Amino acid sequence: MRGWEDYTMADIVAHQKRIKALNFKNNQVPNKTIAEKEKSPKKSKYRNEKVEYDGQKYDSKKEFNRAMELEQLQRLGLIKNLERQKKFVLQPSFKFSGKTIREIAYVADFVYEENGKQVVEDVKSPITRKNPIYKLKKKMMMYVLSIEIKEVWYEYF
Numbered sequence: 334m335r336g337w338e339d340y341t342m343a344d345i346v347a348h349q350k351r352i353k354a355l356n357f358k359n360n361q362v363p364n365k366t367i368a369e370k371e372k373s374p375k376k377s378k379y380r381n382e383k384v385e386y387d388g389q390k391y392d393s394k395k396e397f398n399r400a401m402e403l404e405q406l407q408r409l410g411l412i413k414n415l416e417r418q419k420k421f422v423l424q425p426s427f428k429f430s431g432k433t434i435r436e437i438a439y440v441a442d443f444v445y446e447e448n449g450k451q452v453v454e455d456v457k458s459p460i461t462r463k464n465p466i467y468k469l470k471k472k473m474m475m476y477v478l479s480i481e482i483k484e485v486w487y488e489y490f
């Protein structure tokens with residue numbers, strides 16, 4: 334009997350194709366071969382689907398839908414100066430022992446003015462809201478820049 338080390342990738346793919354053909358004949362759902370799995374796009378960490386619309390890219394459908402809602406509010410005059418993906422530097426880069434240490438920055442999904450006040454908004458799910466890096470940057474936004482992040486999560490998105 335041969336060990337796994339004796340099989341080539343071509344042997345494994347051919348074997349999986351034979352199994353797939355047998356499953357298909359028996360009306361079973363065929364499995365993907367290893368080669369097909371390698372070709373399929375990698376899913377994102379939080380299972381979000383990126384959206385491209387009108388030349389702009391959005392990290393998720395929820396962010397895209399919120400952007401459409403905010404654009405409508407801006408057209409109605411309820412908000413103004415809507416910006417996407419605005420960067421806030423929480424700590425600038427610096428030199429330490431001859432090495433450059435990168436800046437710490439927070440990138441907000443949306444920034445706009447509402448009733449004369451700046452609103453910094455981020456579309457978050459219950460899972461992404463618990464991300465430790467996000468939680469730290471949220472606190473730094475409050476402490477360093479005195480800015481509170483408005484977290485938005487709508488079930489209908």
